[in-house]
Amino acid sequence: MMEEELIDKLKKEIINVLNLEDIKPEDIGVDAPLFGSGLGLDSIDALELIVLMEKNYGIKLKDPAQGKEIFKSVHTMADYIAKNRIK
Amino acid sequence: MIRLCATNIVSSLGFSSKENYEKVTRGISGVKLYPAGTLDVPKDFCASMIDNERLEEAFGMHCEPKADYTKLEKAAILSVVLALEGTSIDPADNDTLFILSSTKGNVDFLETDPYSEKIYLWHSSRMIADYFGNPNTPMIVSNACISGACAQIVAHRELSSGKYHTAIVVGADMLCKFIVSGFQTLRAMSPTFCRPFDVDRKGLNLGEVAATMVYRVSEEKEGIELVTGAIRNDANHISGPSRTGEGGYNALKYICRNIESKDIAFINAHGTATLYNDEMESIAITRAGLGAVPVNCLKGYYGHTLGAAGVLEAILASYALQSHNILATKGFGKLGVSQPIDVVGGLRTTDKDYFIKLLSGFGGTNAAMLFKLWRNDK
Amino acid sequence: MKVIINKYRYLGGINDEKELTLLYREMGIEYSKFFKMDGLCKIGFLASEMLLADEPERFQPLKDRAVICFNGSSSLQDDSNYNATINDADNYYPSPSLFVYTLSNIVTGELAIRNKYYGESSFYISRIFDAEMICRTVNEAFMDEETNSILVGWTEYFREEKEALMMLVSRADDNAKGELMTVERLQQIYTNERQYKKEDDGRRIN
Numbered sequence: 001m002m003e004e005e006l007i008d009k010l011k012k013e014i015i016n017v018l019n020l021e022d023i024k025p026e027d028i029g030v031d032a033p034l035f036g037s038g039l040g041l042d043s044i045d046a047l048e049l050i051v052l053m054e055k056n057y058g059i060k061l062k063d064p065a066q067g068k069e070i071f072k073s074v075h076t077m078a079d080y081i082a083k084n085r086i087k
Numbered sequence: 088m089i090r091l092c093a094t095n096i097v098s099s100l101g102f103s104s105k106e107n108y109e110k111v112t113r114g115i116s117g118v119k120l121y122p123a124g125t126l127d128v129p130k131d132f133c134a135s136m137i138d139n140e141r142l143e144e145a146f147g148m149h150c151e152p153k154a155d156y157t158k159l160e161k162a163a164i165l166s167v168v169l170a171l172e173g174t175s176i177d178p179a180d181n182d183t184l185f186i187l188s189s190t191k192g193n194v195d196f197l198e199t200d201p202y203s204e205k206i207y208l209w210h211s212s213r214m215i216a217d218y219f220g221n222p223n224t225p226m227i228v229s230n231a232c233i234s235g236a237c238a239q240i241v242a243h244r245e246l247s248s249g250k251y252h253t254a255i256v257v258g259a260d261m262l263c264k265f266i267v268s269g270f271q272t273l274r275a276m277s278p279t280f281c282r283p284f285d286v287d288r289k290g291l292n293l294g295e296v297a298a299t300m301v302y303r304v305s306e307e308k309e310g311i312e313l314v315t316g317a318i319r320n321d322a323n324h325i326s327g328p329s330r331t332g333e334g335g336y337n338a339l340k341y342i343c344r345n346i347e348s349k350d351i352a353f354i355n356a357h358g359t360a361t362l363y364n365d366e367m368e369s370i371a372i373t374r375a376g377l378g379a380v381p382v383n384c385l386k387g388y389y390g391h392t393l394g395a396a397g398v399l400e401a402i403l404a405s406y407a408l409q410s411h412n413i414l415a416t417k418g419f420g421k422l423g424v425s426q427p428i429d430v431v432g433g434l435r436t437t438d439k440d441y442f443i444k445l446l447s448g449f450g451g452t453n454a455a456m457l458f459k460l461w462r463n464d465k
Numbered sequence: 466m467k468v469i470i471n472k473y474r475y476l477g478g479i480n481d482e483k484e485l486t487l488l489y490r491e492m493g494i495e496y497s498k499f500f501k502m503d504g505l506c507k508i509g510f511l512a513s514e515m516l517l518a519d520e521p522e523r524f525q526p527l528k529d530r531a532v533i534c535f536n537g538s539s540s541l542q543d544d545s546n547y548n549a550t551i552n553d554a555d556n557y558y559p560s561p562s563l564f565v566y567t568l569s570n571i572v573t574g575e576l577a578i579r580n581k582y583y584g585e586s587s588f589y590i591s592r593i594f595d596a597e598m599i600c601r602t603v604n605e606a607f608m609d610e611e612t613n614s615i616l617v618g619w620t621e622y623f624r625e626e627k628e629a630l631m632m633l634v635s636r637a638d639d640n641a642k643g644e645l646m647t648v649e650r651l652q653q654i655y656t657n658e659r660q661y662k663k664e665d666d667g668r669r670i671n
Contacts, residue, residue: 047561227590272559450574
């Protein structure tokens with residue numbers, strides 16, 4: 001899957017699983033921080049993203065602390081998925 | 088005053104308060120590592136569970152099969168029956184109110200029989216109260232993990248108002264795939280035995296218990312009195328503890344407004360052994376000016392027993408105070424919270440007359456109760 | 466002691482969360498946390514927004530306001546939704562964002578967070594709207610000396626029953642405006658509001 005395709009797919013999945021109803025894919029900057037400011041995601045959202053990785057891409061995160069780096073932005077998420085996906 | 092008149096604990100450590108207390112003083116824990124597949128959960132987990140066969144046997148011996156009861160209802164009924172044994176308390180009295188504390192009741196029925204009335208907590212409470220022929224509609228508290236404390240605070244209010252003379256408080260939650268999977272997906276569970284307030288703590292264990300406390304209006308100055316209680320919300324996050332310990336701090340301040348901290352033997356904390364809960368509690372305790380009061384926690388013996396926790400732990404703390412003891416915090420070794428609180432690692436003695444039970448739960452809830460020991464010699 | 470009902474609002478005739486979202490937008494509220502909530506929290510939230518919209522100094526933190534809610538079904542709607550993420554062993558992906566709502570008292574937490582209420586928050590289960598029990602419980606909650614007002618809610622959201630009656634009650638003193646809270650008046654308010662809902666066909670908002 002092309003990186004652009006994956007990023008588009010990922011944005012839609014994030015909006016879906018995190019119930020970001022007022023956000024469109026074009027509102028999410030590829031390199032914009034997902035946590036902190038911006039989308040205002042919290043610890044439960046981070047856990048939901050961990051489930052997303054496993055459900056849609058077969059990636060199991062042993063240590064949730066890894067999430068801090070992986071979920072920095074859509075870009076870092078896509079990179080990690082591209083390297084580690086099983087599905 | 089509102090006096091504690093009878094108690095019972097039905098747990099992995101036995102079916103009487105006395106047996107549970109003795110095992111806890113000897114450092115025995117009911118927590119085990121259960122392999123993947125237990126309760127149909129695909130990952131292993133640490134928990135304490137009531138042996139089903141033992142429960143059936145005890146129920147058969149002490150109770151009548153008046154209806155088709157779930158495990159939770161059997162454990163709760165058995166607990167009340169055993170608590171009342173040897174007392175003159177009549178559970179069918181007009182003046183007696185049942186108060187049930189449970190977070191999830193028979194939630195496992197959602198999967199097996201979703202249109203059964205058993206999925207409703209009001210149904211379970213009715214089954215339990217009806218067993219004893221009690222004519223009053225039971226109160227049912229469902230306030231996350233502080234429910235057990237809330238049920239006792241409600242008992243205090245109901246008895247103080249004069250409408251009832253006796254309150255039978257039952258806290259019960261049974262483990263199932265629903266509950267275990269949920270805490271696992273929140274990454275809240277420790278892969279091994281929990282370590283409250285410890286620097287290496289990695290999360291909670293779970294447990295299933297049914298526990299009973301019978302409170303009555305009494306002027307006899309002996310035994311354990313429930314002096315006061317308070318419930319306060321953090322108004323911060325629905326599942327994360329408040330970094331300032333806001334609710335815990337406010338609840339503690341309220342219950343201690345008429346006493347001095349030097350008179351408190353210990354604070355029995357919630358101490359689930361998650362990174363954030365224990366840190367938050369240490370902040371709440373310190374902010375409330377109680378930083379010098381010994382702190383202990385009993386989650387290492389049973390795990391987190393959810394709706395039963397407030398009742399179970401208050402019973403054990405009461406037994407301890409009556410024996411002039413402070414129970415050891417199983418699993419604690421080295422302090423791992425930012426406040427220099429005094430966590431009790433080994434069994435201690437005390438000559439003080441008060442203890443505090445502190446709890447917190449999802450939804451930003453926090454509860455604190457103040458108990459007093461009336462000594463015959465004073 | 467005497468308790469005054471300052472005001473109340475009823476929200477009924479709701480069929481699903483889509484309708485709740487529609488109402489959220491109609492009301493012009495901007496609170497993105499709304500979309501994370503389960504149906505029970507959404508209906509409680511919207512009914513309380515209707516009730517509190519005209520509060521002077523809204524969002525000033527209040528240490529003396531409690532939030533106490535009641536229902537018959539606890540959080541069974543969200544419990545069912547969460548259960549769907551675990552009941553197929555071959556498609557087992559327990560959802561953390563659904564699990565955190567599998568407790569009925571979370572609605573009281575959401576209301577406390579939204580409105581900055583630092584007082585008591587409690588939740589009780591009752592098969593039906595039991596005016597006697599609600600009246601007694603609310604009265605007794607004022608035994609906490611720091612509680613001066615309570616946001617009381619009957620917040621139901623399961624299968625055919627989706628409704629929320631939110632009330633603001635306070636200690637009766639010289640400043641309290643409203644009517645005396647009695648068992649009869651509580652029952653009357655609830656019965657009337659539900660009746661309007663049935664007669665209305667559409668959504669009943671007082």
